[in-house]
Amino acid sequence: MTPAQMKDAILHHLVYTLGKDAAHAQTYDWRMALSFAVRDKIVDRWFEATRRTYAGQHKRVYYLSMEFLIGRLLKDAIINMRLEEAAIDALQELKVDYQAILEDEPDAALGNGGLGRLAACFMESMSTIGCPAMGYGIRYENGLFRQRFENGRQVEEPEDWLSQRHAWEFERPEVSIDIGFGGHVQEIGKRANWYPSEMLIAMGHDTPIIGWRGRWGNTLRLWEARPMHGFDLQRFNRGDYAAAAEPEALARTLSRVLYPDDTTEQGKELRLKQEFFFTSASLRDILRRFESEYDDLRLLPKKAAIQMNDTHPAIAGPELVRLLVDERGIDFEEAVGIARNTLSYTNHTLLPEALERWDEGLMGRLLPRHLQLIFRINELHMKDVGTRKVTAVDDGHVKMGELSFIMAHRVNGVSALHTELMKSTVFKDLHELHPNRIVNETNGVTPRRWLLSCNPRLSTLITDAIGDDWVDDLEQLEKLEPHIDDAAFLESYAAAKRQNKNDLANWIAEKLEVGIDPEAIFDVQIKRIHEYKRQHLNLLETIAHWLEIRDNPNQGWVPRVKIFGGKAAPGYVFAKEIVRLTNDVAKVLNSDPLTSRYLKVVYPPNYNVSLAEKLIPASDLSEQISTAGKEASGTGNMKFALNGALTIGTLDGANVEIREHVKPENFFLFGMTADEVMERRRIGGHAGQAIAADPRLARAIEAIRAGRFSPDDPGRYHGIVDNLVHHDYFVVCSDFTDYWRAQREVDTAFAAPKDWARMAAFNTARSGWFSSDRTIRGYMADVWHAEAAPTVEDAAG
Ligand code: GL7
Numbered sequence: 001m002t003p004a005q006m007k008d009a010i011l012h013h014l015v016y017t018l019g020k021d022a023a024h025a026q027t028y029d030w031r032m033a034l035s036f037a038v039r040d041k042i043v044d045r046w047f048e049a050t051r052r053t054y055a056g057q058h059k060r061v062y063y064l065s066m067e068f069l070i071g072r073l074l075k076d077a078i079i080n081m082r083l084e085e086a087a088i089d090a091l092q093e094l095k096v097d098y099q100a101i102l103e104d105e106p107d108a109a110l111g112n113g114g115l116g117r118l119a120a121c122f123m124e125s126m127s128t129i130g131c132p133a134m135g136y137g138i139r140y141e142n143g144l145f146r147q148r149f150e151n152g153r154q155v156e157e158p159e160d161w162l163s164q165r166h167a168w169e170f171e172r173p174e175v176s177i178d179i180g181f182g183g184h185v186q187e188i189g190k191r192a193n194w195y196p197s198e199m200l201i202a203m204g205h206d207t208p209i210i211g212w213r214g215r216w217g218n219t220l221r222l223w224e225a226r227p228m229h230g231f232d233l234q235r236f237n238r239g240d241y242a243a244a245a246e247p248e249a250l251a252r253t254l255s256r257v258l259y260p261d262d263t264t265e266q267g268k269e270l271r272l273k274q275e276f277f278f279t280s281a282s283l284r285d286i287l288r289r290f291e292s293e294y295d296d297l298r299l300l301p302k303k304a305a306i307q308m309n310d311t312h313p314a315i316a317g318p319e320l321v322r323l324l325v326d327e328r329g330i331d332f333e334e335a336v337g338i339a340r341n342t343l344s345y346t347n348h349t350l351l352p353e354a355l356e357r358w359d360e361g362l363m364g365r366l367l368p369r370h371l372q373l374i375f376r377i378n379e380l381h382m383k384d385v386g387t388r389k390v391t392a393v394d395d396g397h398v399k400m401g402e403l404s405f406i407m408a409h410r411v412n413g414v415s416a417l418h419t420e421l422m423k424s425t426v427f428k429d430l431h432e433l434h435p436n437r438i439v440n441e442t443n444g445v446t447p448r449r450w451l452l453s454c455n456p457r458l459s460t461l462i463t464d465a466i467g468d469d470w471v472d473d474l475e476q477l478e479k480l481e482p483h484i485d486d487a488a489f490l491e492s493y494a495a496a497k498r499q500n501k502n503d504l505a506n507w508i509a510e511k512l513e514v515g516i517d518p519e520a521i522f523d524v525q526i527k528r529i530h531e532y533k534r535q536h537l538n539l540l541e542t543i544a545h546w547l548e549i550r551d552n553p554n555q556g557w558v559p560r561v562k563i564f565g566g567k568a569a570p571g572y573v574f575a576k577e578i579v580r581l582t583n584d585v586a587k588v589l590n591s592d593p594l595t596s597r598y599l600k601v602v603y604p605p606n607y608n609v610s611l612a613e614k615l616i617p618a619s620d621l622s623e624q625i626s627t628a629g630k631e632a633s634g635t636g637n638m639k640f641a642l643n644g645a646l647t648i649g650t651l652d653g654a655n656v657e658i659r660e661h662v663k664p665e666n667f668f669l670f671g672m673t674a675d676e677v678m679e680r681r682r683i684g685g686h687a688g689q690a691i692a693a694d695p696r697l698a699r700a701i702e703a704i705r706a707g708r709f710s711p712d713d714p715g716r717y718h719g720i721v722d723n724l725v726h727h728d729y730f731v732v733c734s735d736f737t738d739y740w741r742a743q744r745e746v747d748t749a750f751a752a753p754k755d756w757a758r759m760a761a762f763n764t765a766r767s768g769w770f771s772s773d774r775t776i777r778g779y780m781a782d783v784w785h786a787e788a789a790p791t792v793e794d795a796a797g
Pocket of ligand 1: 113349354632634635
């Protein structure tokens with residue numbers, strides 16, 4: 001596409017799709033016009049991919065996920081279609097600011113954190129590889145809440161990303177599936193009829209996901225809940241307007257909100273309804289498509305692989321069995337076999353509070369037939385393995401992890417360490433009974449968004465050095481290794497980082513009115529706020545460091561900016577206190593004339609995908625400091641390493657593999673191992689011992705306790721202090737001393753800029769393995785048994 005053609009396409013959509021003329025068009029209008037111009041090009045590719053999938057009778061992968069944290073889509077689409085030059089030139093002629101258009105797009109925040117973002121990276125990688133696939137999820141009207149700070153406290157506001165027209169989706173009224181809840185079951189022989197008492201409609205909305213170079217496109221189909229019957233005209237005519245609208249409002253509630261929850265359970269009835277709603281709609285859509293092509297249901301596992309992303313879609317097991325047995329007359333045991341060979345399950349966390357369990361009573365009320373089938377599946381499994389030791393139904397609860405395990409032919413963990421811990425802890429018994437079922441697929445991130453698009457300076461430098469094949473095959477980054485000994489290359493590498501840091505410093509000055517020194521270490525911790533992620537360990541070190549600088553302000557300290565980003569689940573009191581403490585600490589430190597040139601704290605509100613794209617390319621140090629054994633993988637850790645930030649981290653999740661790849665000397669390791677953590681917890685008073693042994697730690701805790709960061713309310717953080725001193729389940733105190741040591745090593749290393757640049761460049765060169773393309777290839781080979789289809793030629797010709 002030439003710039004002139006692009007310009008025509010934009011103007012065409014501006015006039016005929018948006019009904020605006022150029023003289024009156026606002027940023028929004030230009031953004032939509034550009035989006036539609038790009039989308040047109042994508043659609044051709046997308047159709048071609050669909051045609052090929054049908055023609056080649058390829059196996060399809062179905063990725064069922066409660067969350068798809070896709071963020072903005074316009075730049076992604078432009079980059080993957082390689083239309084950036086055309087777009088920039090066209091807009092320049094039209095005198096429209098390209099960056100402003102990109103920034104105008106709301107983030108589609110249909111996810112909480114890593115799990116949802118992983119699903120988004122997977123969608124992009126499957127399209128890049130040409131793996132015929134479809135993502136299925138919920139089209140939340142309100143995505144993850146927007147975070148604001150009021151006197152340092154987190155305030156949540158609804159995210160209304162759909163208040164403007166969404167440029168990327170196609171409404172599919174013809175794909176409307178009725179979903180039932182409640183009611184009763186009538187058994188007739190081996191089958192049953194389920195008569196739900198409540199019905200609503202799931203309507204599909206399709207977003208094309210285009211891969212790199214536009215060679216393949218898959219669909220993300222998100223379900224919207226609609227009422228079965230419109231509003232009640234009788235009531236309306238009687239003037240009872242609110243009651244008339246009630247059925248509609250109730251039905252819509254189902255796709256209204258994304259549960260603002262990270263790794264803790266939400267035992268809400270509505271949540272279970274959401275899970276069944278999207279799972280059932282997706283399965284029936286999948287079966288409808290399958291039956292339009294094949295007439296033998298036993299072929300299902302050969303032609304479809306259905307991935308359950310965590311246990312949120314775990315009802316897929318019983319629902320698929322129900323659809324096969326009750327609606328298609330297949331024998332129960334055979335149906336279980338077909339379902340199991342089609343389904344697989346990814347576990348994303350070992351935190352006990354995050355493993356879903358549903359009360360039998362609730363399940364029986366909402367899904368009476370499913371509960372019957374769960375009992376039968378459970379019995380059949382116990383019979384097959386010849387032991388009653390493991391069970392999916394226990395103590396009046398349905399355990400969704402066990403149910404998923406039993407109904408899947410593969411169960412995967414998301415990093416090597418996490419997979420091993422799965423085998424030895426939560427799924428120990430099941431693993432012994434099915435030793436080949438658990439496999440590992442270490443997470444990855446898409447290099448298109450997380451390097452090519454978000455870090456153009458580094459991308460250009462890399463391409464100049466080794467060509468652009470790395471975008472398809474990220475392990476080519478290893479070819480950078482010989483360049484790392486070239487002083488000119490390293491200088492350019494450092495200069496790119498420095499310019500990214502300048503940009504970020506300017507943005508922070510403008511948005512937060514805090515001046516930061518681009519020469520300082522940009523030390524960044526961005527992720528959900530959670531005790532196990534230990535933002536408070538970072539804060540304690542910050543406070544201890546501040547106090548030490550105050551002792552001796554003229555000692556030539558290495559300047560540092562601590563950058564935090566992240567949301568706390570609205571009901572998670574401790575996490576919200578950490579948010580507030582971070583803001584309070586920032587206030588005190590940033591205005592301290594003695595220390596502020598050496599140490600600042602910034603905490604931009606509303607951390608989301610777009611903010612990550614700004615922060616990561618400008619970071620020097622990546623904080624991955626979770627209690628060992630608690631972070632299943634992490635994916636932010638990979639994005640940082642790829643963009644040349646060094647990690648300070650524990651041996652947790654994928655940190656372990658990152659350290660192996662980038663080499664131990666280019667990684668700041670500290671802290672206890674997962675085994676040591678478990679040992680340490682057995683010692684009574686472990687926190688007290690650690691505090692007594694480290695005066696720096698004692699002083700930092702005392703500063704919080706005495707109210708130095710909350711002089712107007714000295715007792716404000718006594719909850720945090722009490723937790724640290726007396727409980728400290730996440731062994732913050734016991735890891736503090738070693739963390740402090742590692743941070744001082746960071747200071748020393750950063751003071752030698754050439755060596756630092758070398759280590760940073762080495763991180764980039766060795767991060768290629770963490771591409772989600774590699775992860776998806778792993779799933780295709782080990783889990784889905786699926787092959788890539790022949791892709792379309794390059795979009796650019
Ligand atoms: C998570 C893990 O906590 C995180 O470590 C992992 O990288 C991610 C993707 O596998 O999944 N599990 C989880 O429940 N959430 C995660 O981010 C919310």
